[in-house]
Amino acid sequence: MDNIKYNLPEKEMPVSWYNIQADLPEPLPPYLHPVTKQPLVPADLAPLFPMELIKQEVSQERYIDIPEEVQEIYRQFRPAPLYRARRLEKALDTPAHIYYKFEDVSPAGSHKPNTAIPQAYYNKKEGIKRLTTETGAGQWGSSLAFACSQFDIELKIYMVRVSYNQKPYRRMTMEAWGATCVPSPSPDTGSGRAALAADPNNPGSLGLAISEAVEDAAPRDDTHYALGSVLNHVLLHQTIIGQEALKQMEMAGEYPDAVIACAGGGSNFGGLALPFVRDNLTKGRKTQIIAVEPSSCPSLTKGLYAYDYGDVAGMAPIAKMFTLGSNFMPPPVHAGGLRYHGMSPIVSHLKKLGLIEARTVNQLPTFEAGIQFARSEGFISAPETNHAIRAVIDEALRCRESGEKKVLLFCHSGHGHFDMAAYEAYLSGKLSDYEYTDEKVKEALSCLPAV
Amino acid sequence: MDNIKYNLPEKEMPVSWYNIQADLPEPLPPYLHPVTKQPLVPADLAPLFPMELIKQEVSQERYIDIPEEVQEIYRQFRPAPLYRARRLEKALDTPAHIYYKFEDVSPAGSHKPNTAIPQAYYNKKEGIKRLTTETGAGQWGSSLAFACSQFDIELKIYMVRVSYNQKPYRRMTMEAWGATCVPSPSPDTGSGRAALAADPNNPGSLGLAISEAVEDAAPRDDTHYALGSVLNHVLLHQTIIGQEALKQMEMAGEYPDAVIACAGGGSNFGGLALPFVRDNLTKGRKTQIIAVEPSSCPSLTKGLYAYDYGDVAGMAPIAKMFTLGSNFMPPPVHAGGLRYHGMSPIVSHLKKLGLIEARTVNQLPTFEAGIQFARSEGFISAPETNHAIRAVIDEALRCRESGEKKVLLFCHSGHGHFDMAAYEAYLSGKLSDYEYTDEKVKEALSCLPAV
Numbered sequence: 086m087d088n089i090k091y092n093l094p095e096k097e098m099p100v101s102w103y104n105i106q107a108d109l110p111e112p113l114p115p116y117l118h119p120v121t122k123q124p125l126v127p128a129d130l131a132p133l134f135p136m137e138l139i140k141q142e143v144s145q146e147r148y149i150d151i152p153e154e155v156q157e158i159y160r161q162f163r164p165a166p167l168y169r170a171r172r173l174e175k176a177l178d179t180p181a182h183i184y185y186k187f188e189d190v191s192p193a194g195s196h197k198p199n200t201a202i203p204q205a206y207y208n209k210k211e212g213i214k215r216l217t218t219e220t221g222a223g224q225w226g227s228s229l230a231f232a233c234s235q236f237d238i239e240l241k242i243y244m245v246r247v248s249y250n251q252k253p254y255r256r257m258t259m260e261a262w263g264a265t266c267v268p269s270p271s272p273d274t275g276s277g278r279a280a281l282a283a284d285p286n287n288p289g290s291l292g293l294a295i296s297e298a299v300e301d302a303a304p305r306d307d308t309h310y311a312l313g314s315v316l317n318h319v320l321l322h323q324t325i326i327g328q329e330a331l332k333q334m335e336m337a338g339e340y341p342d343a344v345i346a347c348a349g350g351g352s353n354f355g356g357l358a359l360p361f362v363r364d365n366l367t368k369g370r371k372t373q374i375i376a377v378e379p380s381s382c383p384s385l386t387k388g389l390y391a392y393d394y395g396d397v398a399g400m401a402p403i404a405k406m407f408t409l410g411s412n413f414m415p416p417p418v419h420a421g422g423l424r425y426h427g428m429s430p431i432v433s434h435l436k437k438l439g440l441i442e443a444r445t446v447n448q449l450p451t452f453e454a455g456i457q458f459a460r461s462e463g464f465i466s467a468p469e470t471n472h473a474i475r476a477v478i479d480e481a482l483r484c485r486e487s488g489e490k491k492v493l494l495f496c497h498s499g500h501g502h503f504d505m506a507a508y509e510a511y512l513s514g515k516l517s518d519y520e521y522t523d524e525k526v527k528e529a530l531s532c533l534p535a536v
Numbered sequence: 537m538d539n540i541k542y543n544l545p546e547k548e549m550p551v552s553w554y555n556i557q558a559d560l561p562e563p564l565p566p567y568l569h570p571v572t573k574q575p576l577v578p579a580d581l582a583p584l585f586p587m588e589l590i591k592q593e594v595s596q597e598r599y600i601d602i603p604e605e606v607q608e609i610y611r612q613f614r615p616a617p618l619y620r621a622r623r624l625e626k627a628l629d630t631p632a633h634i635y636y637k638f639e640d641v642s643p644a645g646s647h648k649p650n651t652a653i654p655q656a657y658y659n660k661k662e663g664i665k666r667l668t669t670e671t672g673a674g675q676w677g678s679s680l681a682f683a684c685s686q687f688d689i690e691l692k693i694y695m696v697r698v699s700y701n702q703k704p705y706r707r708m709t710m711e712a713w714g715a716t717c718v719p720s721p722s723p724d725t726g727s728g729r730a731a732l733a734a735d736p737n738n739p740g741s742l743g744l745a746i747s748e749a750v751e752d753a754a755p756r757d758d759t760h761y762a763l764g765s766v767l768n769h770v771l772l773h774q775t776i777i778g779q780e781a782l783k784q785m786e787m788a789g790e791y792p793d794a795v796i797a798c799a800g801g802g803s804n805f806g807g808l809a810l811p812f813v814r815d816n817l818t819k820g821r822k823t824q825i826i827a828v829e830p831s832s833c834p835s836l837t838k839g840l841y842a843y844d845y846g847d848v849a850g851m852a853p854i855a856k857m858f859t860l861g862s863n864f865m866p867p868p869v870h871a872g873g874l875r876y877h878g879m880s881p882i883v884s885h886l887k888k889l890g891l892i893e894a895r896t897v898n899q900l901p902t903f904e905a906g907i908q909f910a911r912s913e914g915f916i917s918a919p920e921t922n923h924a925i926r927a928v929i930d931e932a933l934r935c936r937e938s939g940e941k942k943v944l945l946f947c948h949s950g951h952g953h954f955d956m957a958a959y960e961a962y963l964s965g966k967l968s969d970y971e972y973t974d975e976k977v978k979e980a981l982s983c984l985p986a987v
Contacts, residue, residue: 089611092543160540161619161914168612172686190641192914194953234911235623254705257956260963261910459712460685463612463643502645502953505708512711 089171090187091333093164099332100151103324105359105431106317107147108366113317113434114405117392122536125402132303133310135211138204141318149321155203158235162191162198163325167333168497172461174481181484182339183477185497186330186357189464193258195499196353197228197313200322204311205232215239215308217301219269219294221349222248222421222469223255224499225313230264243269243277243297246289248421254503269294276300276398290414291350291425296398303400314350315395315404315429323356330494331360341372341494343480347472348376348385348443349422351429353498359431362440374441376432377476379451381519382415384408384428385436385443387526392536393427403534406433409521410529416519418448419507420468426529446475447518452511454478455501467499468507540622541638542784544615550783551602554775556810556882557768558598559817564768564885565856568843573987576853583754584761586662589655592769600772606654609686613642613649614776618784619948623912625932632935633790634928636948637781637808640915644709646950647804648679648764651773655762656683666690666759668752670720670745672800673699673872673920674706675950676764681715694720694728694748697740699872705954720745727751727849742801742876743862747849754851765801766846766855766880774807777947782811785945792823792945794931798923799827799836799894800873802880804949810882813891825892827883828927830902832970833866835859835879836887836894838977843987844878854985857884860972861980867970869899870958871919877980897926898969903962905929906952918950919958 106113115124130139141149151159170183188196208216216238220226226242233240242264249256249268259266267273269289270280276296280287287293295312302310312319327344334340344361346354354376364370378385384407393408395401408427409415415424428436435441455471457478458464466474473495484491501508510516557564566575581590592600602610621634639647659667667689671677677693684691693715700707700719710717718724720740721731727747731738738744746763753761763770778795785791795812797805805827815821829836835858844859846852859878860866866875879887886892906922908929909915917925924946935942952959961967 088546089608090546092546095539095541095543157540158914192910192916231914235914253960254953254956257960258916258953261907261916261956261959263911456712459643460714463682463686465643465709465712500953502705502709502951503956505705505712505954508712509704509708 091167091336093329093332095160098164099325099328101148102321103360104144104146104321106145108363113430117403119399119403135207137207138318141321155206158202164329165190170462176461177481179481179485180490181481182492184494187497189500193228193231195224197225199325200319201228201232203322205236205238208309209236213309216311217241217298218311219243219298221245221291221424223252224422227258230259230262234262240264242266243294245294247417252503269297274300288417292397292411295396296400299400314352319352320355320431323352324359326356327360339492342491343373344494345375345473345476346496347469348378350425351432353496355432357496376443377472378445379418379420379423380445380447381418382424383445383521386445387521389530390437391533393533404430406430410532412532413529422469446472449518451475465501467501468504470498542618542787544780544783546611549615550776550779552599553772554811555595555597555772557596559814564881568854570850570854586658588658589769592772606657609653615780616641621913627912628932630932630936631941632932633943635945638948640951644679644682646675648676650776651770652679652683654773656687656689659760660687664760667762668692668749669762670694670749672696672742672875674703675873678709681710681713685713691715693717694745696745698868703954720748725751739868741865743848746847747851750851765803770803771806771882774803775810777807778811790943793942794824795945796826796924796927797947798920799829800876802883804947806883808947827894828923829896830869830871830874831896831898832869833875834896834972837896840981841888842984844984855881857881861983863983864980873920897923900969902926916952918952919955921949
């Protein structure tokens with residue numbers, strides 16, 4: 086019988102993260118201070134992050150050791166399995182070989198604990214007693230809640246209101262792990278109150294929730310802020326995904342022709358893709374690296390590569406990135422984790438340099454793909470993950486036409502157990518597609534900071 | 537670093553199920569026909585089950601081969617990991633070693649696919665196009681929906697109404713896999729209509745839902761019925777749990793002093809425990825085998841060992857078992873999978889012979905245990921599983937008092953991702969305990985069949 090899954094032995098779990106900054110053909114543009122517009126210095130970030138994470142943010146070291154305490158928690162669910170999607174291949178009648186790296190196995194059900202655990206660890210080590218964060222669909226918030234429960238850190242989560250209402254079970258998981266979760270915009274912060282005053286029905290956005298979490302944390306000595314995507318240290322921690330996948334593809338005796346992942350802030354995409362970008366850069370590989378975005382929030386494909394605020398209120402650092410403008414309010418699609426106006430600076434930089442490509446898919450075809458996946462592979466996937474599945478199915482169908490035996494690898498970033506209401510809405514015909522229009526582009530980009 | 541999980545290599549997955557009927561010191565009492573009250577013959581079951589399953593039901597062979605087609609689907613999530621609960625041990629400050637067999641990794645999130653897959657397979661092989669079944673909390677219904685999607689079989693599920701209302705996401709998973717799910721009692725069957733006529737607010741029970749599913753299937757040539765617990769062939773299929781656990785405990789270099797699982801119909805309990813009962817019977821081991829029941833539905837601890845109907849309407853076979861009476865309507869506790877009036881004949885027989893023991897735990901302490909588990913081990917557990925966790929924690933705390941270094945092994949039968957409303961109700965003080973009273977025993981047992 087052929088292999089269905091490839092389990093890397095526990096002792097072969099990678100013990101360092103891969104830092105792509107060491108291999109970039111051009112260095113990343115620096116972050117700028119949101120007020121002075123001058124390049125950030127480490128001290129500027131100290132009110133928000135522990136020094137170890139600030140160092141990682143700008144490190145040029147190729148590999149950074151994973152602390153023992155972090156490895157110990159990783160090893161509860163890592164190495165994560167790599168699956169060969171044999172039943173999906175059969176259902177598609179494709180000559181392509183489809184593999185997926187399965188991040189659903191963490192306690193929080195997604196790849197997010199890969200960075201939540203080290204972030205909680207480094208904060209604990211620096212004596213921090215309390216963290217704040219934002220969350221979209223709730224995968225990040227629940228992952229950080231899990232991580233904080235492991236290190237006995239208090240946690241307050243600002244959850245984008247539309248997701249807070251759509252996904253009550255996600256909030257309940259955060260509470261089960263001991264965290265406090267409020268809908269954003271909230272009356273608890275100045276930026277939340279301002280947004281509510283302007284529109285009491287404000288559905289919220291990641292950019293706004295970040296403002297609230299930053300505003301809560303910055304003035305308090307015992308409190309730091311944690312971000313689940315976008316930043317360099319987050320993508321760094323996620324590279325354990327791709328490093329494991331490389332070893333597992335070797336077990337399978339294949340090397341991917343294309344590496345595919347959905348991209349909102351860029352963390353699961355970067356986590357899987359960066360070690361393959363490294364191999365393209367340093368080993369002469371020519372793997373296609375594909376980021377998949379929602380049509381409703383297409384920063385990489387329709388955004389501008391410019392300096393922009395990371396949040397709505399302009400309190401977070403200014404970063405050079407593909408952006409739809411920090412005041413862009415994405416439509417309430419169910420893939421809450423992909424509703425962010427910007428894109429990780431690393432992913433943006435790679436796109437600008439032509440080292441990766443990007444595609445958009447619309448909401449209905451992603452759910453269609455998720456249902457096809459559930460009825461063949463069995464697993465029910467997160468709406469975000471369905472974006473990657475859609476792109477993989479499309480690629481596999483093209484292979485059926487062309488006869489190409491491409492090897493496709495994608496990141497199954499998380500399960501959809503808390504998104505069943507979205508599936509029901511889809512199955513009962515209540516979901517719709519959303520297109521981002523050029524008018525919106527102009528409108529949204531009118532608020533870029535003058536730098 | 538010490539091991540946290542023990543992953544059995546895929547090639548060491550057991551390729552046969554263990555049939556305890558080969559090793560019983562006394563044979564199982566026969567099933568009786570619900571109308572004639574005479575011992576059942578295979579032909580009596582043919583309208584409901586494929587012949588291969590009927591043969592397995594009465595087989596005296598010690599090991600039964602797992603078909604290749606079933607192994608192939610098993611191998612997507614099996615062997616399931618065995619965890620050492622190091623962080624829970626630390627939180628309890630106990631000298632006990634706690635292990636758990638982690639069945640959450642199946643697509644449906646519980647142990648139920650272990651029997652759903654072979655049942656769908658044998659039905660498909662016999663040309664069956666459609667199955668009916670009942671489900672309590674929905675773990676069985678969703679597992680059979682997953683299995684039927686793999687073998688292209690139509691499925692109709694009668695879901696106990698109280699759970700249907702409490703756990704809408706479970707129903708949505710069944711629909712995502714292509715099944716139809718209705719609340720029971722339903723207007724679709726005679727037994728459903730009768731129950732609704734007597735009480736339009738009837739919360740339903742597993743016994744009643746079985747009646748509906750059997751009534752739907754029996755007269756139709758293209759339709760069979762499938763049961764997710766209780767029967768001998770179900771426990772047979774589940775023994776892969778215990779057989780894997782035996783190999784994994786060997787990897788860990790220990791042998792359990794106690795094997796613990798929750799018991800409703802008995803399938804996860806039997807699945808983990810039967811291979812250990814075998815070792816007690818044939819290898820002189822003295823492992824304590826403990827079934828954990830809810831105080832609200834204590835068949836093994838307060839029921840009568842008697843011949844009783846498997847369902848409310850008296851259409852299912854009569855079995856010798858511990859029972860609270862087939863008309864017993866358990867209170868609406870959240871552990872829907874444990875709300876069954878009877879107990880597997882095998883488990884009942886073992887209890888009667890003194891080869892296993894049973895305990896009850898009440899609802900609130902089980903959720904308290906589940907929260908403690910989530911905040912130490914990370915995983916959020918099904919309310920059913922929390923019964924086992926409660927008993928394990930109690931045992932580990934006793935070890936702290938006595939200083940005993942007991943090795944405890946329990947079945948983590950499934951995750952609680954679809955039970956978050958129950959956790960919220962618990963955390964906000966809205967849940968209560970339920971005690972089964974002696975009066976209820978008398979009342980419920982007044983309807984036993986005269987055999």
